[in-house]
Amino acid sequence: MIFSPKNTKMIYSSSTPKRHFLMALSIIFVLSSCQNDDIADNQNVSEFISALPENVTYPESNPYSKEKEDLGRLLYWDPIMSGNKDIACVSCHHPNLGYADGLSFSQGVGGQGLGKDRVNGVEVRRNAPTVINTAFNGINNNQQVDPELAPMFWDNRTESLEQQALLPMLSKEEMRGESIVEDAIVDTIIQRLNSIPEYVSQFEKAFGSNEINQENILAAIATFERGIVANNSRFDQYMRGDLTVLTDLEIDGMNAFIQVGCADCHGGPMFSDYKLHIIGVKDNITPVDRGATNKFDFRTPTLRNLNLTAPYMHNGIHTTLEDVMNFYESISDGDDDELNENLTLHKLDKEMKNLELDDDDITSIIAFMNTLNDDNFDKTIPNSVPSGLPVGGNINQ
Ligand code: HEC
Ligand code: HEC
Incomplete structure (x- = not known):
């Protein structure tokens, strides 16, 4: 039976005895107006799964701007954000690898190379999920999404792209390394950014003041990520x-x-x-x-x-x-x-x-x-990053 998004007909072809049984059972349930979540036969596909919205919802606390998105892209690609200046977000979430890294377990600090060719990095204890469509994390089947509460990570331990973006920078295994303590890493990054005129002016364009602070860094990275949609x-x-x-x-x-x-x-x-x-x-x-x-x-x-x-x-x-x-x-x-x-x-x-x-x-x-699958997402690779360091960190070895 062909399903059309507009009709509400039964959608299943009953090819196995079990399905005939379920179908019969569901008719009995419908006749007795009983609700049973386990029996889906007479429901429309769109009650379970649906298309993504055509537009991204940006949080009120961090509305879209092109300037923030452009700045976020640079921060995402610039290894200046890591303790030893050798690893960027993109080292584990690369556009050529579906914004993931193709590894069972990501390789962080000290790693050289990209994807399956990456060696010598500290092993992170989980697989890197893709950044594509994380703008929609937490969306329900009525297309409602609250980007400020969007669950992140394999264990949902944090909410929103803004909050998420801080954690890899703090993590000893992923970006920080041994040389700088957790309490000092953000201030170190802020000092480094302040010493690079291109960043000072990009932050000014994006936030109306030249203030380079943690909140603005995270807002820019999250705005960039929300643009990676398929x-x-x-x-x-x-x-x-x-x-x-x-x-x-x-x-x-x-x-x-x-x-x-x-x-x-x-x-x-x-x-x-x-x-x-x-x-x-x-x-x-x-x-x-x-x-x-x-x-x-x-x-x-x-x-x-x-x-x-x-x-x-x-x-x-x-x-x-x-x-x-x-x-x-x-x-x-x-x-x-x-x-x-x-x-x-x-x-x-x-x-x-x-x-x-x-x-x-x-x-x-x-x-x-x-x-x-939808391969049509932003895969732009910047030609250079404002720090002058290798674009994306040590990924081209
Ligand atoms: C060393 C590799 C590595 C680096 C560097 C890294 N990540 Fe990740 N990322 C991971 C891994 C592994 C996870 C999953 C961890 C978990 O779930 O416990 C993850 C999870 C995420 C998620 C959650 C996706 C979801 O659907 O839950 C986002 C978003 C993300 N990273 C963005 C970033 C950003 C932004 C940066 C840079 C500030 C960054 N990552 C740096 C490896 C990395
Ligand atoms: C009880 C809830 C549940 C059901 C039912 C379920 N899944 Fe999953 N699925 C999960 C969870 C949770 C994970 C991740 C588990 C983990 O990483 O340990 C997962 C992982 C996956 C993955 C890996 C995706 C990735 O990016 O790593 C695929 C593919 C998948 N499921 C497909 C299916 C299919 C097909 C079915 C039906 C035959 C199914 N799942 C039924 C909860 C479920």
Whole structure:
């Protein structure tokens, strides 16, 4: 059955006995006007997943300006922001690597080279998520987003791009290094920026005064990041009404994605509920990473632009989408071979236990996830940065 964003017809093709059963059950539920979240058969796709907005919402406390965005780009690329002047934000979030770094675990201080060629850096204990579309972090399926409360990191430990941008600068592993203590790093960076006339004048243009302070630095970086958007994937075009852009296989995959329960967590325009979940991904680091609240709970990641952001999961343990699907299938089969050794199946979130993933659905769901890719985002690389240091830090070795 073909889904059109405007109609409210049933959306699933019932190919398995289980689906016939669910379909029958849902009719009974509808007849008795019962609500049941687990039975989605008679819902419209757009009740679960939807296109991204065409425009970014900027916070009232930090409205858009071109001057701030331009300044933010320079700060994002300039290794002057790191303790040893050798690492910039872009060292781990590079446009040629989908604003991520292609590594299971990022390499921070002391690192040389970019992506898979990066060596000698202090290992950061998590996989670098992409910066693309972080302007939309926290968005719900009604397109509402509050950029001041946008959850950040695999454990949602901070809110907003402004607050997030401070933490890599403070982090000994990521940017600060050993030579400067945490309490002094921001003042050191401010002093350095004040000694570079181009920065003094750029801050003046962006903020109306020449004041270089922490708040203005973070405001500029966040404004730059909010401009890195990819919101016109084939899925977005389809949801906005162009029904010709998806193939039958992809539409089957979209329906299966909802039917088997992926959208219970990967819902909304970003394909994330931005909540913490225990899904039981295996460990590959010592000491083990116990997640946000010590329960092996991690934030649902976006599924947009997965073609650019492998390897997957908080620890980059899965190299391909096939690997990810095998993990979900084994859990859905009640098998614990792929499960984190510190957990048992009954400790997983209920949405995870409710997954009903068959082998048949894997190809179509992967095809569907690939409709969420959009390669048309800002990839500008500045020719130089005001400090005169190598653009992006030691990434060209
Ligand atoms: C050494 C590599 C490295 C550097 C340098 C770095 N990051 Fe990250 N970034 C990471 C890793 C790893 C995470 C995930 C950490 C976690 O979740 O615990 C992350 C997370 C993020 C996130 C959260 C995305 C989301 O969806 O939750 C944003 C935004 C971000 N970084 C921006 C920046 C900015 C801005 C800078 C420069 C000020 C920067 N990063 C510097 C590795 C790096
Ligand atoms: C219980 C909520 C939940 C359900 C259901 C769920 N996921 Fe996830 N998904 C997550 C969380 C949380 C992570 C990150 C886990 C981690 O890093 O340890 C994740 C990670 C992923 C990733 C890796 C993305 C990246 O950038 O690293 C993919 C791909 C994915 N899920 C696809 C799916 C598909 C397809 C389904 C349905 C078969 C599904 N998920 C069902 C919560 C869920």
